[in-house]
Amino acid sequence: MSIFEVDKQYVAGTYNRFPVEIVSGKGSVVTDVDGKEYIDMGSGIAVTSFGIADDVWQQAIIEQIGKVQHMSNLYYTEPCALLAEMLCKKTGFKKVFFSNSGAEANECAIKAARKYSAEKKGADHFTIVTMKNGFHGRTLTTLAATGQEHYHELYQPLTPGFVSVTPGDVDELKKVCEETKAAAIMVECIQGEGGVLVQDAAYIRTAAEYAKENDIILIVDEVQTGNGRTGALYSYMQYGIEPDVVSTAKGLAGGLPLGATMLNEKVQNVFGFGDHGSTFGGNPVSCAAALSILKRLDDAFLAEVTAKGEFLRNAFADTEGIEAVSGMGLMLGLKTVKPAGEVVATCMANGVLCLTAKDKVRLLPALNIPMPALEKAVEVIKEACRLAD
């Protein structure tokens, strides 16, 4: 049996995979089993921040794996402590809880908000107000937080205590927060899975002010937008807001599983011994990988991410078959005249891997993608978008 057949027979059918088997890669180039090379404009969905098998990243992992690959959270390990310190020093947050994925980072954020509000205002203050069209993960609780009905259908009952509102409607947000005695407002500054939709800055700022005035926890989900993706260390920084809780994962460890939930001074002590936990959370290899990534995300590097994003925007402006470009930094969505899936398939045939998000072609290249690779990818994508003569 071919790998396609083995996979189809034995792996649960949750993924509609492309008929491509990737066997290796370096930087922004990946190679399939037939030796065909592709420019990777998806980075494993914003995960491989410095591309495939980056040397510095690899070295950090190899060094740590030769010392200790896992320890229970009953003991201290250096990478976990140093990563928490680095995250706090770079952001101003006070404490970090480590997990293994975006969904788990959000579960922790939700638990923190609920415990804070239950203790401060009473157990009836449990509702998490989220945004329609958002995405927060696939566990039953983070699905409840995901304001997209089609993900919910056949998994009822989901965790109660979640209400989604229409982004941009301040009156609705305030009304729902009051009526539900909200514990938290949970947002993505740029909805990723929802279609690379940059949220209105005035709305996000008003929501943040309202949350602060009413002692409602503001959670910003930076699972996709975080760790340099949008040209800032975290996208909330570009919105000029100060969330109480930030969750992140995807690109944090550059390709190893790691989730982080950052807590500000308001909620830093909400968890005590035994209140939350994770066997793998804070894994020393993942944390060593994340340290190596975060060290490189300085201002000069982030300015390059922004510049590359601008280059892509300019390259796709006034292009036949592309109606609009959305997003920030190296998180971009192309509204194409042709169906996005068709464009992605053409790009793949021509050696460029892209993603979709709803009706958009989504681009999430490695943050350090070299300009020649970016230029070549642009040509292939433009050609794929071009309408038939």
Ligand SMILES: *Cc1c(COP(=O)(O)O)cnc(C)c1O
């Ligand atoms: C991908 C994503 C998640 C879920 O992350 P997992 O690691 O798949 O659990 C949550 N929130 C946002 C915004 C995401 O993009």
